[in-house]
Amino acid sequence: MGRAFNFSAGPAVMPEAVLQQAASEMLDWHGSGMSVMEMSHRGKEFISIYEQAEADLRELLAVPDHFKILFMQGGGLAENAIVPLNLSQGGAMDFVLTGSWSQKSLKEAGKYGQARVAASAQADGFTTLPAPATWQIGADSRYVHICGNETIHGVEFHELPDLKALGCDAPLVVDFSSHVASRPVNWSRVGLAFGGAQKNLGPAGLTLVIVREDLIGNALPHCPSAFDYKLVSDNQSMYNTPPTYSIYIAGLVFQWLKQQGGIAAMEQRNIAKAQLLYDFLDSSSLFENRVAQDCRSRMNVPFFLRDESRNEAFLAGAKAANLLQLKGHKSVGGMRASIYNAMPIEGIQALVAFMREFEKTQA
Numbered sequence: 001m002g003r004a005f006n007f008s009a010g011p012a013v014m015p016e017a018v019l020q021q022a023a024s025e026m027l028d029w030h031g032s033g034m035s036v037m038e039m040s041h042r043g044k045e046f047i048s049i050y051e052q053a054e055a056d057l058r059e060l061l062a063v064p065d066h067f068k069i070l071f072m073q074g075g076g077l078a079e080n081a082i083v084p085l086n087l088s089q090g091g092a093m094d095f096v097l098t099g100s101w102s103q104k105s106l107k108e109a110g111k112y113g114q115a116r117v118a119a120s121a122q123a124d125g126f127t128t129l130p131a132p133a134t135w136q137i138g139a140d141s142r143y144v145h146i147c148g149n150e151t152i153h154g155v156e157f158h159e160l161p162d163l164k165a166l167g168c169d170a171p172l173v174v175d176f177s178s179h180v181a182s183r184p185v186n187w188s189r190v191g192l193a194f195g196g197a198q199k200n201l202g203p204a205g206l207t208l209v210i211v212r213e214d215l216i217g218n219a220l221p222h223c224p225s226a227f228d229y230k231l232v233s234d235n236q237s238m239y240n241t242p243p244t245y246s247i248y249i250a251g252l253v254f255q256w257l258k259q260q261g262g263i264a265a266m267e268q269r270n271i272a273k274a275q276l277l278y279d280f281l282d283s284s285s286l287f288e289n290r291v292a293q294d295c296r297s298r299m300n301v302p303f304f305l306r307d308e309s310r311n312e313a314f315l316a317g318a319k320a321a322n323l324l325q326l327k328g329h330k331s332v333g334g335m336r337a338s339i340y341n342a343m344p345i346e347g348i349q350a351l352v353a354f355m356r357e358f359e360k361t362q363a
């Protein structure tokens, strides 16, 4: 079997061109006589890889100069602790609950300060987003946390909330693990954004943190040194050994994104890809997506068979058609198609064609 269309939620599909380039450079990177994974992180070869990756990412995401880009480890889940360790100063934090990931963030932050619920869509089964005007944010809030794209529930903020317009001066923290680089970011509304790399940027092991400079330097005394944004930032993400190979691959992905026309071009493609899938789901008598139209994720599309007894047949047929990893998250059930940047539109076309055929033969 050749390469399949891979709908995994993460670790997820990579651009094939990037895998090929990494393969060709595996044994000897640019005549250095070494693989990237064998290089000192302090040597000139790796420093050049690192600097290029950072510059390309800053350009792609249009990150303003007063934000630092940190390449860390620990994944999105570690940031659920690292963010409060650095930003809470032991005070109160407000969370908008829109699905499993923001729920996890709330729970973890409670270990480091008072973690409050500003709003929740739980009563709707996390199929909607609470309107920002209804959020209850305390005047003493150290920050407001949202998950920009809920990977499991398939809900996405299509516009970041303007906290200032709500009369709130606290910084906005965004978990953008599963939609980073799929769309532009309005940095004027953001204090800090973080995300694991394995959904849309590269291999697992690298965690991206982009943080406004003035928020750095307030870590709690018991914050581990390797997770103190000030130490990480002052040492160009090399306070300790960074995930060098993951940074290198992410750097290749950034170059690939630039060749594709950058983030605005990716966004247009992602809109077209999601539209194709949602249009089919909405017209189907067998399949359905339950998320409110205005907050449907462009990256993660959960869907259900109205007749759940056909789930196993569907997954087996999909696998035989080279359409992999479509099983939904166990907490939600059903199916999920994750259609990140590296999923070509041909993958969605193949999925829709298979679903159409499946619907016909099972009718």
Ligand SMILES: *Cc1c(COP(=O)(O)O)cnc(C)c1O
Binding pocket: 010, 074, 075, 076, 077, 078, 101, 147, 149, 150, 151, 175, 176, 177, 178, 196, 199
């Ligand atoms: C995958 C994911 C995480 C967790 O990432 P880990 O790298 O497993 O810690 C956190 N938040 C969101 C939105 C995710 O999609």
